[in-house]
Amino acid sequence: MGEPLRETLLRLLFPHRCFCCAALLPDNGYLCPACAAALPRIQPDFFPKLPPFARVVTPLYYKAGVRDGIHRFKYDGRSYYAAFLAGLMAERLLELPGLPQFDLLTYVPPAPHKLRERGFCPAGMLARQLSGRLGLKVRDGLIGHTGNRVAQMTLSGRSDREENARKSFAGVRGVHLHGERVLLVDDVLTTGSTAQRCAHLLARAGAGEIWLVTAAAVPYQEWETSDRPPFYEKGVERDGIL
Numbered sequence: 001m002g003e004p005l006r007e008t009l010l011r012l013l014f015p016h017r018c019f020c021c022a023a024l025l026p027d028n029g030y031l032c033p034a035c036a037a038a039l040p041r042i043q044p045d046f047f048p049k050l051p052p053f054a055r056v057v058t059p060l061y062y063k064a065g066v067r068d069g070i071h072r073f074k075y076d077g078r079s080y081y082a083a084f085l086a087g088l089m090a091e092r093l094l095e096l097p098g099l100p101q102f103d104l105l106t107y108v109p110p111a112p113h114k115l116r117e118r119g120f121c122p123a124g125m126l127a128r129q130l131s132g133r134l135g136l137k138v139r140d141g142l143i144g145h146t147g148n149r150v151a152q153m154t155l156s157g158r159s160d161r162e163e164n165a166r167k168s169f170a171g172v173r174g175v176h177l178h179g180e181r182v183l184l185v186d187d188v189l190t191t192g193s194t195a196q197r198c199a200h201l202l203a204r205a206g207a208g209e210i211w212l213v214t215a216a217a218v219p220y221q222e223w224e225t226s227d228r229p230p231f232y233e234k235g236v237e238r239d240g241i242l
């Protein structure tokens with residue numbers, strides 16, 4: 001069986017480019033051979049500690065080509081970028097022993113002005129791609145965005161980011177959960193302030209166990225000591241992880 005006509009047309013109109021280096025690819029792949037060999041994967045047994053999440057799962061370091069690729073994904077939401085990242089996220093989740101049976105999948109909501117500018121929500125797109133792979137429904141609208149326009153990426157200090165996260169996300173009236181196990185999706189784990197704020201709101205709405213899955217996490221070495229997020233445990237640096 002050949003590929004469906006629609007796929008062939010899409011591929012001719014929008015040829016795939018390597019996620020990391022943007023080189024044109026001859027097929028429907030996601031990486032050129034060099035970038036595939038050098039993909040900065042996080043060790044499968046490293047889980048950032050970030051309460052109140054029961055567990056945080058993330059397959060890639062946010063550096064070099066991955067950082068460039070995620071940037072292109074966020075500003076040019078080609079679905080194959082989301083498919084690539086969600087594939088790695090799902091793979092990492094599904095290989096975990098004792099993965100809970102989640103009740104729902106949701107995502108960090110976008111700032112309304114970002115959604116207008118981009119026309120799509122990167123975290124939402126990842127959630128939809130994960131939905132099929134994990135057999136879980138995506139629930140929109142469980143967490144509210146206040147419309148705060150200060151982007152987390154413009155703030156470097158952890159306390160500034162925590163305060164900004166508090167100002168940016170709020171509970172949604174009428175959302176009542178009843179102990180559901182929730183998988184929260186975001187694109188990049190930076191200080192974790194945004195995800196933590198969202199998790200607190202989900203917990204306050206009645207969620208049970210909450211997990212976080214992101215496509216990538218900022219490496220340990222990128223942080224000034226004073227701003228280093230608390231989820232980097234002792235021993236992580238010694239072992240050369242992150």
Ligand SMILES: [Zn+2]
Nearest residue numbers: 018021032035
């Ligand atoms: Zn490449």
